Amino acid sequence: MTSPSSRTSEAPASTGGARAPQLRLAPLIVLALMGFILVAMETMPAGLLPEIADGLKAAEGTVGLFVSAYALGTVIVTIPAISLTRRLRRKPLLLVSIAGLVAANTVTAFSSDIALSLVTRFIAGAFSGVIWGMLAPYAVRISPPSRLGAAIAIVAIGAPLGFAFGTPLGAWIGAVSDWRWSFAGLSALAALVAIAVVLVVPDAPGRPALAGLPMARVLRLRGVPVVLAVIFVWMLAHSTIYTYVAPYLRETGTAITPDLMLLAYGIASLLGVAVTGLLLDRYPSLLLHLSVLAFIVAAVVLLAGQGSPVALLAAAALWGVSFGGASPQLQNALTRAGGENSDVANSFLPVAFNLAIFGAGILGAGLLEVFDGLILPAAMMLLGAVALLLTFVGRRSAFRQRETGSGDGKA
Numbered sequence: 424m425t426s427p428s429s430r431t432s433e434a435p436a437s438t439g440g441a442r443a444p445q446l447r448l449a450p451l452i453v454l455a456l457m458g459f460i461l462v463a464m465e466t467m468p469a470g471l472l473p474e475i476a477d478g479l480k481a482a483e484g485t486v487g488l489f490v491s492a493y494a495l496g497t498v499i500v501t502i503p504a505i506s507l508t509r510r511l512r513r514k515p516l517l518l519v520s521i522a523g524l525v526a527a528n529t530v531t532a533f534s535s536d537i538a539l540s541l542v543t544r545f546i547a548g549a550f551s552g553v554i555w556g557m558l559a560p561y562a563v564r565i566s567p568p569s570r571l572g573a574a575i576a577i578v579a580i581g582a583p584l585g586f587a588f589g590t591p592l593g594a595w596i597g598a599v600s601d602w603r604w605s606f607a608g609l610s611a612l613a614a615l616v617a618i619a620v621v622l623v624v625p626d627a628p629g630r631p632a633l634a635g636l637p638m639a640r641v642l643r644l645r646g647v648p649v650v651l652a653v654i655f656v657w658m659l660a661h662s663t664i665y666t667y668v669a670p671y672l673r674e675t676g677t678a679i680t681p682d683l684m685l686l687a688y689g690i691a692s693l694l695g696v697a698v699t700g701l702l703l704d705r706y707p708s709l710l711l712h713l714s715v716l717a718f719i720v721a722a723v724v725l726l727a728g729q730g731s732p733v734a735l736l737a738a739a740a741l742w743g744v745s746f747g748g749a750s751p752q753l754q755n756a757l758t759r760a761g762g763e764n765s766d767v768a769n770s771f772l773p774v775a776f777n778l779a780i781f782g783a784g785i786l787g788a789g790l791l792e793v794f795d796g797l798i799l800p801a802a803m804m805l806l807g808a809v810a811l812l813l814t815f816v817g818r819r820s821a822f823r824q825r826e827t828g829s830g831d832g833k834a
Contacts, residue, residue: 446566446567446573446574446577447565447625449623450565450623450624451565451566451577452577453623453624454561454581454624455577455578455579455581455584456616456619457517457554457558457581457613457620458555458558458578458580458582458584458585459581459582459584460581460609460612460613460616461551461554461555461582461585462582462584462585462586462589463588463589463609464493464524464528464609465490465493465494465551465585466490466585466589467589467592467593467606467609468489468490468593471593471594471597474598474601475489478601478603479534479535481537485537488541489540489544491781492541492542492545492548493544493545493547493548493551494548495545495548495777496545496546496547496548496550496552497548497549497551497552497555497773497774497776497777498552498773498774498777498781499549500548500552500553501549501552501553501556501770501771501773502556502771504549504552504553504556505553505557505769505770506770508553508629509629509630510629511629512627512628512629513561513564513626513627513628513629514620514625514626514627515626516557516629517561517620517624518617518620518621520550520554521550521554521613521614521620522617523546523549523550524550524551524554524613525613525617527543527546527547527550528543528547528606528609529607531543531544531547532603532606532607532610533603533607551773552774555769555770555772555773556772556773557769558578558579558769559575559578559579559755559757559758559769560758560769561627562578563758564627569704570704571755571758571759572700572703572704572707572751572755573700573704575751575754575755576696576699576700576748576751576755577700578751579696579699579750579751579754580693580696580700582750583689583692583693583695583696583746583747583750584689584693586665586689586692587685587686587688587689587690587692587693587743588689591682591685591686593605596608644760644768645760645820645821646756646817646821647757647760647761647768649813649816649820649821649822650756650760650817650822651772652813653810653813653814653817654772654775654776654779655775655778655779655782656779656806656809656810656813657715657718657749657753657806657810658749658775658780658783659779659782659783660722660802660805660806660807660810661718661746661749661783661803662779662782662784663786663787663790663799663803663806664722664725664787664799664802664803665685665783666783666784666787667787667788667791667796667799668681668684668685668799669681670791670795670796670799671796671797671799672684673796674795674796674797675729675730675735675796676730677729677730677731677732677735679732679735683736684735684736684739685739687739687740687743688739688742688743689743690740690743691739691740691741691742691744691747692743692744692746692747693743693747694743694744694747695714695746695747695748695749696748696751698744699747699748699751699752703748703751703752703755707755707756707822708814708818710748710752711752711753711756711822712814712815714746714748714752715745715807715810716745716811717741717744718742718745718746718803718807718810719804719807719808719811720741720745721741721742721803722742722800722801722804722807723804724738724741725738725742725800725803726797726800729797729800754769754772756821757769757771757772760820760821786802787799790802
């Protein structure tokens with residue numbers, strides 16, 4: 424069994440005084456900004472479909488593949504890339520990956536050919552997946568062992584920020600200027616983050632290479648499969664209604680618009696991340712159970728209170744609070760379950776995440792072919808219940824209270 428201390432040997436230790444070891448906030452914030460960029464870069468085309476279609480003289484359905492191509496790159500490349508690069512030092516690998524991301528996204532910004540654009544979106548997704556697989560383990564390696572949950576929560580705040588503000592910001596820039604500036608702006612922001620990485624983020628060593636196929640070994644580690652199952656099911660429940668929130672709101676007959684609904688969700692999600700940061704190290708299991716339960720309650724309110732604007736906004740806020748902390752909670756569980764192989768374990772996270780996005784698009788479209796938009800909160804409620812059941816199934820292997828040892832490597 425791998426002890427917690429051996430899993431975080433690169434983390435700074437306490438100097439022996441009475442004071443608790445402090446987090447390095449500056450590098451963690453830089454890593455969080457990178458997470459914001461990754462989510463914004465993936466989801467932004469959804470708010471720019473008419474503008475991109477007009478600019479490239481293509482159908483909106485074809486331009487919709489901008490998101491799919493990005494996700495496909497992440498799914499295909501992430502796991503083998505993390506496995507093959509695990510021996511490399513973290514900081515140079517992160518900088519090379521950001522450079523590749525910036526280059527691919529910049530070509531997309533100036534491309535006039537739809538095929539080239541889809542190829543560069545795939546490449547950007549591949550580099551994004553490598554970075555996603557690094558973020559949580561990197562935060563662990565540069566943080567005190569007693570503050571790992573808080574460190575992961577800080578880094579993970581970038582994801583809900585990206586969901587809440589990335590797509591609306593890109594749509595606004597595209598509306599007031601040109602859609603290409605939305606892509607170019609994200610490239611410029613990523614370049615600035617790369618400079619910040621050089622200046623303030625400490626380096627960390629890689630891990631020893633594993634014989635055979637490390638990804639297959641890690642997938643069999645005790646606790647890893649159930650964490651990935653929760654990630655997929657919970658994300659599927661979230662993305663199905665998040666992607667198709669407009670058809671749902673249209674059926675409610677209220678005056679609430681998608682941007683208002685998602686703004687309420689986004690602001691509340693920041694509170695969810697804050698609560699997670701405060702409680703994750705002390706109550707990881709209880710926090711996860713309550714978060715998924717609150718998510719289900721939000722779905723019930725969306726279904727039962729469909730005619731009330733107040734009820735819908737309250738449900739959106741509860742949805743944001745409950746799901747806003749999902750990323751740090753599940754990254755924390757996956758990092759601990761992976762142990763010394765947490766970098767490879769975390770490489771499965773963006774794969775599960777993006778497979779859920781694919782599944783949400785298919786599931787939502789299929790449901791709307793047969794039912795109206797009011798079926799979506801019902802699907803959210805049902806899938807949320809499955810996720811809650813999985814968190815109880817994994818109580819002993821992955822979601823233990825005050826986890827003191829995991830990643831023992833048992834199949």
